[in-house]
Every structure is written in C-alpha cells, then in structure tokens.
Amino acid sequence: QVQLQESGPGLVKPSQTLSLTCTVSGDSISSGDYYWSWIRQPPGKGLEWIAYIYYSGSTYYNPSLKSRVSMSVDTSKNQFSLKLNSVTAADTALYYCARVVPGPMSGYWFDPWGQGTLVTVSP
Amino acid sequence: DIVMTQSPDSLAVSLGERATINCKSSQTVLYSSNNHNYLAWYQQKPGQPPKLLIYWASTRESGVPDRFSGSGSGTDFTLTISSLQAEDVAVYYCQQYYDTPYSFGQGTRLEIK
Numbered sequence: 020q021v022q023l024q025e026s027g028p029g030l031v032k033p034s035q036t037l038s039l040t041c042t043v044s045g046d047s048i049s050s051g052d053y054y055w056s057w058i059r060q061p062p063g064k065g066l067e068w069i070a071y072i073y074y075s076g077s078t079y080y081n082p083s084l085k086s087r088v089s090m091s092v093d094t095s096k097n098q099f100s101l102k103l104n105s106v107t108a109a110d111t112a113l114y115y116c117a118r119v120v121p122g123p124m125s126g127y128w129f130d131p132w133g134q135g136t137l138v139t140v141s142p
Numbered sequence: 143d144i145v146m147t148q149s150p151d152s153l154a155v156s157l158g159e160r161a162t163i164n165c166k167s168s169q170t171v172l173y174s175s176n177n178h179n180y181l182a183w184y185q186q187k188p189g190q191p192p193k194l195l196i197y198w199a200s201t202r203e204s205g206v207p208d209r210f211s212g213s214g215s216g217t218d219f220t221l222t223i224s225s226l227q228a229e230d231v232a233v234y235y236c237q238q239y240y241d242t243p244y245s246f247g248q249g250t251r252l253e254i255k
Contacts (some may be wrong), residue, residue, distance in 0.1 A: 065246055065249050066192070066235060066237075066246040066249075068243055068244040068245070079242055081242075082243060083243065115191055115192075117191075120197075122239075125239075125242055126239065126244075127180070127182075127197065127239045128182040128194055129182075129184075129194065129237070130194040130203070131191075131193075131194070132192055132193075133191060134190075134191055135191055
C-alpha cells in the first residue's frame, strides 16, 4: 500500500528556510491520480493545511502562508518538497505529508499521512 | 475562510457506552449541485498521524469499524462511536474540503471514564 515518509533537518534557525521532502512509495506521483500535500501541527495543537501540488507542478497554497511557502515535485524520484522562508518560532511543528483525493475543482480529504517530522525553529 | 468548531474539547466515556463528538462549520459545506457534504473525520492516536475515518460526512473509509458513524448536513455534523472500545482513545478532528484553505476543527480528546 502507499506510504509517505518525510525527511529534512529537525532544527532550523530563525529567519532561515525550512526544507522538507516527502518520498512516496507504493504509488506513482506521475500517475496524476492524486494531489500531494503538506500539513503541520504545532506541539499540542491542531492541524493546519499548508499547500498541495499536482504532478504537473500546479500548486495551491494556504493564503496565510503563501508569501513564504513553495512546493515542488520530482517525479523521477517520486518525491515532493516544501520550502518555508523566513521561519520563526511559530513555525515549530510536526510537519506531515499526505496524499489528497482529487475532485473536479480541487482536493478533498487526506489519506494516508506520513508519520511526520518535527521541525524546531531555534537559534 | 471556513472556521470549524468542535465540541466538546474533551470527553470521557465508559467502555461500551456511546461517544458523540460535534463539529460546526462557519458556513455550509453542503454543495447543492451534488448534495454532498464536504466534510471528513480523522482519528489521531498518541504518537501517530491522523487516520481517515469518514468522508462525505457519513461514508466510512474501508476497514473502519462500523461502530464509527458520521451524520449531519449543512453546518452541523456529528461523529458517533456506538460502543466505545479501549483502542478508540484518541483525538478526533473534523475537516472541511468545501473550499480552500482546507480547515480542521481544533480536535476533541476522547478518554475512558
């Protein structure tokens, strides 16, 4: 079955760029059957959707983060990535990647999710 | 943006008893052209990622026990666990996918009484 695995630095300094990669196994991003997304969860708090991407490179970002975030896809490696610029302590969170069931106009629900990777923003 | 509000924030229920979690959206998530409610429920156990339980407000994901059910329409929704089992201890989230940005409720923590 499909599995997603996040990877990237666990510690990022304030004002720098957070970079994460999600590796997909058991499914092909280039099939075009799904969108691929990032969601984050600050420690002890709820879930915030960040963005999603299609295999073609089309993206949709949460407006609250749009000025600082970008996603990209590498179909040859079956990976997609997240970059978040100018991070602060408020960006400390567990970052999940997830597959998104597609609809005619946008994505729907998230299934499955990766295990998540904790990113701490600290000097 | 659509704001999702769950109630209660936490809930303690005895084993075998019914658990009910509510979710209210700040605007309708019912798409009139197809009569679908664009709402999903997730279960997050400690140390694990969220797991999809229900989509279209009431359709159980494959493999989800039938003691889990979803109901409601428009702006008011309910997740019901008909007979609580020990393995159901978790935080439950609702999510709307009617419009971007997708949004989640704040979560309801379910414990054993």
